[in-house]
Amino acid sequence: MQRRFTQSFINNTYLIFFIPIILLIFLFILGVSIGSTSIPFSSIISSFSDALFKTDYVPADIQTIVMNIRVPRIMLAGLVGACLSLAGVAFQGILKNPLADPFTLGVSSGASVGAVFVLFFQISLPFVTYFTLPVVSILFGFGTLILLLLFVRKLDRSLNVETIILGGIIISSFCSALLSLFITFSNNELRAVIGWLMGNIGGRGIQYSLSLLPFLIISFLILFSQNRQLDAMTFGSTNAKHIGIDVKKSTYLILLTGSILSGAAVAVSGTIGFVGLVVPHYTRILVGPLHKKLLPLSMINGAIFLIGSDILSRVVLAPRELPIGVITSLIGAPIFAFILLSLKRNRGKV
Numbered sequence: 001m002q003r004r005f006t007q008s009f010i011n012n013t014y015l016i017f018f019i020p021i022i023l024l025i026f027l028f029i030l031g032v033s034i035g036s037t038s039i040p041f042s043s044i045i046s047s048f049s050d051a052l053f054k055t056d057y058v059p060a061d062i063q064t065i066v067m068n069i070r071v072p073r074i075m076l077a078g079l080v081g082a083c084l085s086l087a088g089v090a091f092q093g094i095l096k097n098p099l100a101d102p103f104t105l106g107v108s109s110g111a112s113v114g115a116v117f118v119l120f121f122q123i124s125l126p127f128v129t130y131f132t133l134p135v136v137s138i139l140f141g142f143g144t145l146i147l148l149l150l151f152v153r154k155l156d157r158s159l160n161v162e163t164i165i166l167g168g169i170i171i172s173s174f175c176s177a178l179l180s181l182f183i184t185f186s187n188n189e190l191r192a193v194i195g196w197l198m199g200n201i202g203g204r205g206i207q208y209s210l211s212l213l214p215f216l217i218i219s220f221l222i223l224f225s226q227n228r229q230l231d232a233m234t235f236g237s238t239n240a241k242h243i244g245i246d247v248k249k250s251t252y253l254i255l256l257t258g259s260i261l262s263g264a265a266v267a268v269s270g271t272i273g274f275v276g277l278v279v280p281h282y283t284r285i286l287v288g289p290l291h292k293k294l295l296p297l298s299m300i301n302g303a304i305f306l307i308g309s310d311i312l313s314r315v316v317l318a319p320r321e322l323p324i325g326v327i328t329s330l331i332g333a334p335i336f337a338f339i340l341l342s343l344k345r346n347r348g349k350v
Helices: 002-033 041-053 060-095 107-121 129-155 161-184 188-197 206-225 227-233 237-242 247-269 275-287 291-315 324-349
Strands: none
Touching: 002 041, 002 060, 002 291, 041 060, 060 206, 060 227, 060 247, 060 275, 060 291, 107 129, 107 161, 107 247, 129 161, 129 206, 129 247, 206 227, 206 247, 206 291, 227 237, 227 247, 227 291, 237 247, 275 291, 275 324, 291 324
16 A cells, blocks of 8 residues: 555656656747748757757758757746746745745846846946846845835735735836836937847847856755745744744745846846746646745746747747747736735635
8 A cells, every 4th residue: 555655656746747848848849940930840850960960961041040049049938937937936935925926026127127227337247247237137136125025014014915016016116117217318229128128038149048057056956955944934934943944044045046046037038027926826736835846846837838938929920029028927917816816715715
């Protein structure tokens, strides 16, 4: 009986991760194939072979489209989706709030202000020259989050769901005003930032993915090391203290890590909303609240969600292309409203 239960558990865990990984690979290939020039699967494989072994199986123009345009784009979509999903899990777990994500908390807006600040003043920080944009975005995102929590605590020390969302709207509105101010005083070339702020992963080189990857890996390792703390704090900080967890230290570490993920993602892709809300919510339904499974599976599902959104952004109005942030908002806003109504209904029953 015990052996049968253990085997069933292993099989379920295997399927929970195996199916999303297969779907991720399929969407990666589909994303590389679809576009103004349709590229068959055989040409995609040959392009990888050409890049690795210096063969000449495909024409140079197809090779350029696959390796220099499509693959970097899909890689960046997957990495940004993974970052935003992990950030959503971190914020939801530590704040005990299913509506918390970088977008609704205003963290993405704060990070966007940091990014535009760097672009506007052409800033380059010493020691982190190449990483100035993500570093400043992270600092602004974290500062925005701390400001939000201080403001909300003044209004409601229990950190009520509605109060946090209201605070996030206020912070986002203020950040939007700052962004408009920057754009008003900018030269014509900075007006392109408007499209970037709507969420855009097109036209980015492989260097954007390479600059984002270290932030994702380090942040995932930190959050995964805190999975027990996240599980405990789901039941309240008092209960977490009783089992020996340093609540204050874990809270700041997890909030900082979530801000790192949000700021790094915003720095390379602009503001993409609701990924950190939709994906963790859906993943939690699949695997439950234990963060040991929730964190890695949310990362995979986040990549799937944003790659799928990118494909839709190119297909819906082809040959024109929608900003990817528009697609995620169209999907995420109704889900946001549904979750909020469900919370209100459940509270009314208590």
